[in-house]
Amino acid sequence: MHKLLTESPGEKMLLLGNEAIARGALEAGVSFATCYPGTPSSEIPMNFFAISQESDLYFEYSTNEKVAMEVAAAAAVSGLRTIVTMKHVGLNVAADPLMTLAYVGVKGGMVIINADDPSLFSSQNEQDNRYFARLAGLPMLEPTTSQEMKDMTLTAFEMSEALELPVIIRTTTRLAHVRGAVELGDLKPITKKATFEKNPFRFVTVPAVSRNLHKVLLGKIEEASEISDGDAYNEVIGTGKWGIVANGACFNYVKDAVLDLGIGDQVSILKLVMSWPQPETLCIDFMKKMDKVLVVEELEPINETELKAMAQENGITIPIKGKGVGAFSRLYEYDPGMVRQTIADYFGIEYKALEQLDISATPELPARPPNLCAGCPHRASYYAVKEVFGKDAIFPTDIGCYTLGVLPPISMADFVICMGSSVSSSCGFAQATDQKVVSFIGDSTFFHSGMTGLANAVHNNHKFTLVILDNGTTAMTGHQIHPGVNTEPMGVERTRISIENVVRGLGVQDVHMIKPFKLKKAKESIKKAMEYDGISVIISEELCPLFAKATKQFKKAKPFRVNHDKCKNHRDCINLLACPAMYLEGDQVEIDKIACIGCTVCAQVCPENAIVPVKEG
Amino acid sequence: METKRLVFIGVGGQGNLLASRLVGEAALSMNIPTVVSEIHGMAQRGGIVESAVLLGDVSSPIVSSSEADVLIGFEPLETLRALGKCNKDTVVITNIHPLPPFTVAVGQGTYPPVEDTLQFIRERANKVIELDGNAIAEEVGNPLSLNMVMLGALIGSETTPIGAEEMKKVLSTSTKKAFLESNLKAFDMGMASAS
Numbered sequence: 001m002h003k004l005l006t007e008s009p010g011e012k013m014l015l016l017g018n019e020a021i022a023r024g025a026l027e028a029g030v031s032f033a034t035c036y037p038g039t040p041s042s043e044i045p046m047n048f049f050a051i052s053q054e055s056d057l058y059f060e061y062s063t064n065e066k067v068a069m070e071v072a073a074a075a076a077v078s079g080l081r082t083i084v085t086m087k088h089v090g091l092n093v094a095a096d097p098l099m100t101l102a103y104v105g106v107k108g109g110m111v112i113i114n115a116d117d118p119s120l121f122s123s124q125n126e127q128d129n130r131y132f133a134r135l136a137g138l139p140m141l142e143p144t145t146s147q148e149m150k151d152m153t154l155t156a157f158e159m160s161e162a163l164e165l166p167v168i169i170r171t172t173t174r175l176a177h178v179r180g181a182v183e184l185g186d187l188k189p190i191t192k193k194a195t196f197e198k199n200p201f202r203f204v205t206v207p208a209v210s211r212n213l214h215k216v217l218l219g220k221i222e223e224a225s226e227i228s229d230g231d232a233y234n235e236v237i238g239t240g241k242w243g244i245v246a247n248g249a250c251f252n253y254v255k256d257a258v259l260d261l262g263i264g265d266q267v268s269i270l271k272l273v274m275s276w277p278q279p280e281t282l283c284i285d286f287m288k289k290m291d292k293v294l295v296v297e298e299l300e301p302i303n304e305t306e307l308k309a310m311a312q313e314n315g316i317t318i319p320i321k322g323k324g325v326g327a328f329s330r331l332y333e334y335d336p337g338m339v340r341q342t343i344a345d346y347f348g349i350e351y352k353a354l355e356q357l358d359i360s361a362t363p364e365l366p367a368r369p370p371n372l373c374a375g376c377p378h379r380a381s382y383y384a385v386k387e388v389f390g391k392d393a394i395f396p397t398d399i400g401c402y403t404l405g406v407l408p409p410i411s412m413a414d415f416v417i418c419m420g421s422s423v424s425s426s427c428g429f430a431q432a433t434d435q436k437v438v439s440f441i442g443d444s445t446f447f448h449s450g451m452t453g454l455a456n457a458v459h460n461n462h463k464f465t466l467v468i469l470d471n472g473t474t475a476m477t478g479h480q481i482h483p484g485v486n487t488e489p490m491g492v493e494r495t496r497i498s499i500e501n502v503v504r505g506l507g508v509q510d511v512h513m514i515k516p517f518k519l520k521k522a523k524e525s526i527k528k529a530m531e532y533d534g535i536s537v538i539i540s541e542e543l544c545p546l547f548a549k550a551t552k553q554f555k556k557a558k559p560f561r562v563n564h565d566k567c568k569n570h571r572d573c574i575n576l577l578a579c580p581a582m583y584l585e586g587d588q589v590e591i592d593k594i595a596c597i598g599c600t601v602c603a604q605v606c607p608e609n610a611i612v613p614v615k616e617g
Numbered sequence: 618m619e620t621k622r623l624v625f626i627g628v629g630g631q632g633n634l635l636a637s638r639l640v641g642e643a644a645l646s647m648n649i650p651t652v653v654s655e656i657h658g659m660a661q662r663g664g665i666v667e668s669a670v671l672l673g674d675v676s677s678p679i680v681s682s683s684e685a686d687v688l689i690g691f692e693p694l695e696t697l698r699a700l701g702k703c704n705k706d707t708v709v710i711t712n713i714h715p716l717p718p719f720t721v722a723v724g725q726g727t728y729p730p731v732e733d734t735l736q737f738i739r740e741r742a743n744k745v746i747e748l749d750g751n752a753i754a755e756e757v758g759n760p761l762s763l764n765m766v767m768l769g770a771l772i773g774s775e776t777t778p779i780g781a782e783e784m785k786k787v788l789s790t791s792t793k794k795a796f797l798e799s800n801l802k803a804f805d806m807g808m809a810s811a812s
Contacts, residue, residue, distance in 0.1 A: 012645060013645075014638070014641050014642050014645045014651070014653070016655075121656055145676070146652075173656070174654065174678055174679060177654060177655045177656060178652055178653065178654045178655070178678040179638060179641050179651075179652065179653040179654075179655070180651070180652045180653075181645055181650070181651065249678075251676075252676035252677045252678065253677050255676050255677075256675055256676055256677045259674070335677075335679055335681045336677040336679065336680075336681050336684070337681025337682060337683070337684055338681065353683065354683045354684055354704040355683065355704055355705065356682055356683035356701055356703070356704060357683070357700055357701075357703045357704060357705065357707070357741045357742065358741065359700050359701055359741070361737075362697065362700070362737070363729055363733075363737075364726070365694060365697065365698055365726070365729070366694070366717070366718050366720045366721045366725065366726025366727065366728055367718065367720050367725070367726065368628065368663075368664055368665050368694075368695070368718035368719075368720065369664060369718075369720070370629070370662035370663050370664035371662060371663040371664075371719050372662070373662065373663070401662065404662065408723070408725075409723060574722055574723060575723060578722075578723055580663055580719050582722055583717060583722050584721070584722050589722075594760075
């Protein structure tokens with residue numbers, strides 16, 4: 001049985017924030033869950049996927065976040081308790097349905113999990129999605145611990161039903177990927193089906209209807225403000241005259257800092273858990289009692305600006321500061337040490353930070369960036385394309401493991417801004433320049449948002465080559481399924497869509513299927529694609545070896561070794577491929593036979609044929 | 618309760634995330650308040666993987682510069698790179714088996730001699746526990762048990778309130794049967810080399 005289905009209320013489990021959210025949803029009797037995976041949210045749907053195999057929970061990996069939001073919206077307006085999860089930039093994709101879903105609202109509770117990524121651990125930007133609550137007019141909760149992640153997911157469903165509005169829960173990496181003790185509650189039974197009741201004056205957003213719905217939404221926001229001002233979420237801790245306002249992960253840093261500095265008696269902390277609508281009465285009463293206020297929030301100065309506006313309207317003239325104090329900036333995540341130091345500085349407390357060891361004499365250390373795995377088919381595809389097109393073509397790329405192709409020696413990533421941008425930006429590059437354009441997109445990303453760009457390319461007669469790197473899974477985020485995956489080996493029934501059929505169906509005339517580990521044939525096909533006068537598509541098919549291993553589809557092959565009698569140390573293998581299975585022993589290249597999966601690509605690249613299979617198995 | 622801040626540093630695939638989680642599980646079983654932080658995603662493709670375990674009266678899940686009580690390094694170069702987490706009282710536990718990053722193979726840097734790295738750390742840290750974790754893992758016949766060796770060394774260093782019995786109980790319920798014997802052996806040998 002899945003551990004999150006444990007029926008033992010009162011038991012404490014060490015749960016990842018994301019697991020706690022999944023458990024909270026189950027304790028709320030969630031019936032319907034959708035997502036597009038994205039770090040740091042991915043463990044929530046991974047748990048739902050497993051749980052849906054052994055319970056009545058309906059779960060799907062939707063093709064993108066907009067689709068996930070719309071699928072979930074329909075379930076919620078039909079009356080089911082519904083959850084949809086995504087990373088922060090995913091909410092950009094889902095923003096279109098989100099804005100108007102706020103107008104029509106929901107019947108069954110709907111919780112939207114949004115995971116922000118301050119410091120960009122695995123994202124292309126660090127946008128602050130607290131703005132989305134304000135933009136859409138939807139309540140936002142920001143839990144601060146694993147326990148609160150569980151508890152608030154549960155109560156978010158109740159709030160959503162009371163207000164008939166979706167509720168957004170915002171996490172950040174330091175909440176989603178932190179484990180903490182969680183006391184379990186009761187699991188609720190799952191309602192499998194609901195009945196949709198027609199109501200065009202609520203659900204069909206023609207202008208005449210929406211004009212009224214906007215008014216309805218403003219009324220609901222008023223109601224939400226009252227909840228925010230109540231005692232269910234937000235609270236003031238302490239009775240001192242030094243005010244500190246904190247949300248999310250920062251609350252923990254503040255709590256520890258106050259303890260470490262021994263200023264518990266002087267300080268009052270306003271903990272903002274329901275961070276929008278802001279608890280206005282609570283905030284004003286709080287500020288009125290303080291001598292000065294420090295706002296501790298990562299990324300944008302949102303709470304700070306809103307508190308200042310409230311203070312102005314209410315004639316409160318105490319200093320209210322946040323960004324610009326000490327090391328507090330709009331960049332990157334905060335940490336306990338800098339929060340402690342900044343609090344000490346702001347309130348004028350003697351404090352001496354622990355002295356760091358003197359490491360000024362540290363020699364220059366070699367970097368250890370992430371790298372494509374040994375035997376990764378993307379490496380072979382990149383190599384083959386570079387052999388044909390050279391290194392001067394423009395290489396728009398996309399979001400996935402293959403973005404690591406930016407690193408030398410591959411160095412084949414010239415432009416990426418978001419999911420799907422490879423294809424559409426190629427249209428622009430091809431038209432705006434006379435340079436050759438070859439773009440790269442993964443299979444999951446192609447279904448997510450590459451298809452529309454490809455239709456655009458065909459329709460507008462753009463001339464470039466698109467390489468679809470089809471490794472049979474959504475690799476980067478942990479091997480989730482998508483419409484092109486053969487799900488049979490995973491024991492899951494889903495209909496598989498052929499990428500080739502999609503590409504041909506979109507009107508592409510020049511389509512080439514390649515096996516990237518067969519370099520010679522692959523290069524011949526790539527050459528034909530390059531010579532084609534129009535849009536050509538190369539589909540490079542080879543399973544991600546990690547996924548293949550995890551799903552028992554991996555075909556074991558002999559590892560390779562360097563035959564030093566033949567090797568003349570050209571080092572093409574290591575210099576052109578940069579496979580992590582290779583290393584230098586003295587000045588000789590060696591291959592780690594445990595890491596090598598026998599993809600044979602280096603053996604094909606070696607000009608001396610000096611790379612050969614290891615004889616004994 | 619006294620606060621302990623532990624930082625685990627390693628390379629993708631060495632299993633330090635599991636090690637830190639198990640310390641958290643053991644703490645939970647002893648009713649010691651704990652938070653464990655991990656970095657998932659892009660960081661795992663052969664890059665540096667950092668995790669942290671905080672024990673006692675502390676809510677923040679991460680450890681700032683100079684604030685680690687114990688630094689557990691699974692690879693000597695990475696131990697050195699993470700030395701900024703240490704102060705004059707920090708105990709450093711490090712594997713001495715090198716795992717040169719790929720950048721070295723393609724000539725974008727040189728891997729410093731392990732002995733120099735260790736000497737650099739010894740000259741600065743309060744206490745350094747050095748062990749060849751990979752050799753021990755090989756010896757118990759389970760090359761993947763490096764994380765158990767390092768876990769053993771941590772418990773053997775007596776820098777946390779977690780005892781060997783509690784830790785082993787968690788190991789027994791959280792690892793696959795086939796590896797249990799070798800994992801426990803790796804743990805014991807790690808412990809022995811630290812005490």
